[in-house]
Amino acid sequence: MFHPLHVYVHLPFCERKCGYCAFASLAGRRDLHAAYAAALVRDITQYCTTFARADIFFVWQSLYLGGGTPSCMAAELLAHVIDSVWKNGRCVAPMEVTVECNPHSLSARWIRTLRAAGVTRWSIGVQSLAATELTALGRLHTPAQARAAFAMLRAQHCANVSVDLMYGIPQQTTATWEDTLREITTQWQPEHVSLYALSIEPGTRFARYQQEGGHGWHWPDGDAMMDWYWRAEELLAAQNYARYEISNYARPGYAARHNLAYWDTAKEYCGFGAAAHSYCQPAPAAPRRRFRAIRAPGEYIRRMQAGQPVRVCARALTRRQSLGEDIFLAGLRACADTRAVTRRRHLPALAPHQRRAGRPCASTAFWRTDSATNPGRFAILLRAGHYCADPARD
Numbered sequence: 001m002f003h004p005l006h007v008y009v010h011l012p013f014c015e016r017k018c019g020y021c022a023f024a025s026l027a028g029r030r031d032l033h034a035a036y037a038a039a040l041v042r043d044i045t046q047y048c049t050t051f052a053r054a055d056i057f058f059v060w061q062s063l064y065l066g067g068g069t070p071s072c073m074a075a076e077l078l079a080h081v082i083d084s085v086w087k088n089g090r091c092v093a094p095m096e097v098t099v100e101c102n103p104h105s106l107s108a109r110w111i112r113t114l115r116a117a118g119v120t121r122w123s124i125g126v127q128s129l130a131a132t133e134l135t136a137l138g139r140l141h142t143p144a145q146a147r148a149a150f151a152m153l154r155a156q157h158c159a160n161v162s163v164d165l166m167y168g169i170p171q172q173t174t175a176t177w178e179d180t181l182r183e184i185t186t187q188w189q190p191e192h193v194s195l196y197a198l199s200i201e202p203g204t205r206f207a208r209y210q211q212e213g214g215h216g217w218h219w220p221d222g223d224a225m226m227d228w229y230w231r232a233e234e235l236l237a238a239q240n241y242a243r244y245e246i247s248n249y250a251r252p253g254y255a256a257r258h259n260l261a262y263w264d265t266a267k268e269y270c271g272f273g274a275a276a277h278s279y280c281q282p283a284p285a286a287p288r289r290r291f292r293a294i295r296a297p298g299e300y301i302r303r304m305q306a307g308q309p310v311r312v313c314a315r316a317l318t319r320r321q322s323l324g325e326d327i328f329l330a331g332l333r334a335c336a337d338t339r340a341v342t343r344r345r346h347l348p349a350l351a352p353h354q355r356r357a358g359r360p361c362a363s364t365a366f367w368r369t370d371s372a373t374n375p376g377r378f379a380i381l382l383r384a385g386h387y388c389a390d391p392a393r394d
């Protein structure tokens with residue numbers, strides 16, 4: 001039996017920890033790179049082999065190498081990991097294979113090696129084109145390096161590039177945010193843009209700065225960030241970027257297949273590597289679950305070498321939880337592509353009187369049934385509510 005599966009591979013290494021970062025990433029542990037890549041290959045091979053023994057063969061739908069900073073690892077190590085994915089399943093053509101990279105660690109040779117390994121999509125962490133903001137974030141690159149890195153991707157014939165940007169950065173202003181967006185959308189013209197709102201996570205340098213009084217910085221408030229979000233949407237729409245998920249915008253035909261799978265609960269993805277999350281069957285006879293791998297890269301390597309399990313926190317979803325995920329993932333976060341899945345999967349379960357009672361809410365465009373405030377309530381989102389669905393605004 002052939003089974004479709006999206007694959008995420010986590011590369012948890014960076015040169016330095018950014019001030020806001022709460023991701024599973026280790027700074028400066030180059031000594032672990034090779035052992036980690038070997039552990040990944042073993043993990044991928046073991047997982048697929050277990051399913052192959054039960055006559056289940058994977059058909060890869062997309063592959064995403066994220067981090068961390070994959071571009072701080074040797075291209076050959078990443079190519080080896082990608083190769084293990086090819087060896088353990090079949091591909092759909094044309095296959096979307098994304099790798100994340102950061103401007104300061106990108107090289108033409110690295111790009112060429114990964115393109116030869118099968119990478120088709122490049123996601124570059126630019127964040128801002130204002131030097132003060134990059135410095136505040138603790139990023140290692142300058143605006144000039146970001147421009148040079150993007151130009152290098154284009155010079156290497158990378159035709160599907162996504163640019164990550166952030167808003168809500170300390171010291172950011174409306175003018176700097178718009179300048180960054182304008183340059184990216186009118187001059188660079190990547191195929192895809194992701195916008196991330198800065199959030200202050202416990203345990204980060206930024207959390208400490210705020211506790212200590214703000215570090216002498218201006219911290220944009222929520223109202224400013226909301227304004228910037230809307231402004232970004234206007235500027236992006238004017239350059240033919242359509243929003244297909246709460247943070248993601250793409251030119252026609254360039255919505256990331258891998259991203260869409262996350263918001264479509266009918267699709268499965270398997271995460272390999274430390275802290276990687278999955279939504280699939282952990283074993284051939286097991287039901288589909290959400291689970292993740294242990295967070296510490298060193299422990300992940302040790303366990304893979306010792307033949308011990310690395311996946312934890314498996315939980316099966318009740319039907320009610322599954323419905324909630326459909327509403328909040330497919331309905332609130334994503335747009336039309338996943339909406340159809342929500343309707344197909346759950347509308348038949350509604351009683352006729354519930355379907356009749358559905359009514360559109362003008363500003364947020366979701367439907368509520370007459371039982372919306374009662375136990376057993378059922379809400380169907382017909383269109384993404386990227387501005388939180390709040391019936392009080394009607």
Ligand code: SF4
Pocket residue numbers: 013014016017018021022023025067068069102
């Ligand atoms: S580059 Fe990304 S993953 Fe690495 S420390 Fe900075 S924000 Fe975190």
